[in-house]
Amino acid sequence: xxxxxxxxxxxxxxxxxxxxxxxxxxxxxxxxxxxxxxxxxxxxxxxxxxxxxxxxxxxxxxxxxxxxxxxxxxxxxxxxxxxxxxxxxxxxxxxxxxxxxxxxxxxxxxxxxxxxxxxxxxxxxxxxxxxxxxxxxxxxxxxxxxxxxxxxx
Numbered sequence: 087x088x089x090x091x092x093x094x095x096x097x098x099x100x101x102x103x104x105x106x107x108x109x110x111x112x113x114x115x116x117x118x119x120x121x122x123x124x125x126x127x128x129x130x131x132x133x134x135x136x137x138x139x140x141x142x143x144x145x146x147x148x149x150x151x152x153x154x155x156x157x158x159x160x161x162x163x164x165x166x167x168x169x170x171x172x173x174x175x176x177x178x179x180x181x182x183x184x185x186x187x188x189x190x191x192x193x194x195x196x197x198x199x200x201x202x203x204x205x206x207x208x209x210x211x212x213x214x215x216x217x218x219x220x221x222x223x224x225x226x227x228x229x230x231x232x233x234x235x236x237x238x239x
Contacts, residue, residue: 134170134197145201145223152217159214161221163207168223171196 136149151159151172159172176192204226212221 132191132193132195134172134195136170136197136199138199140202140225144225145203145205147199147219147221147223149197149219150217151195151214151219154214154217156214159212159219161210161212163201163205163210163223166201166204167198168201168221169196169198170219170221 134149134151136147138145138147140146147168147170149170151174153174154172158174159170162169162171171194173194174192182188201223205223206226209224210221212219214220
C-alpha cells in the first residue's frame with residue numbers, strides 16, 4: 087500500500103491487525119453459517135442503506151433502491167419498528183470470472199429501524215421516484231396535556 091494512499095485514507099503503520107481474531111474469510115463463513123442456523127436455513131440478504139429525518143409533522147425514511155419495482159418492495163410496521171424488504175434481480179447472469187469489479191448488491195435486502203416517536207400507521211405513505219424510495223410516517227398527535235392539582239388530605 088502506498089504512503090500517499092495510507093495518508094489519504096487515514097491508514098498508517100500505527101494500525102495493527104490482531105491475530106487473535108479469525109481472518110476475514112473465516113469470519114464471513116462463520117457469520118454466514120450462524121445466520122443461516124438461527125434464521126432457519128439459507129438466508130442471504132443485503133442491508134438497505136437509509137436516511138431518516140424528521141419534520142414537525144412526520145418521520146421520513148429515504149433510500150436509493152434503483153432497479154426495484156414498487157411491487158417488489160414490502161413495507162411493514164410492527165409496534166414501533168419499520169421494516170423495508172425487497173429484492174433486486176439481476177437481469178443478465180454473468181459468471182464471476184467475467185467480473186472486473188462487482189460492487190452492486192443483487193438479491194434480497196431489508197432494513198429495520200425502531201421509530202423514535204409514535205406514528206399513525208394507517209396514514210403512512212410510500213413512493214418510488216427515480217429509484218429513490220420515500221416513506222413518510224406521520225407523527226401521532228399527542229393527547230392534550232392535562233394538569234392535575236394535588237391536594238392534601
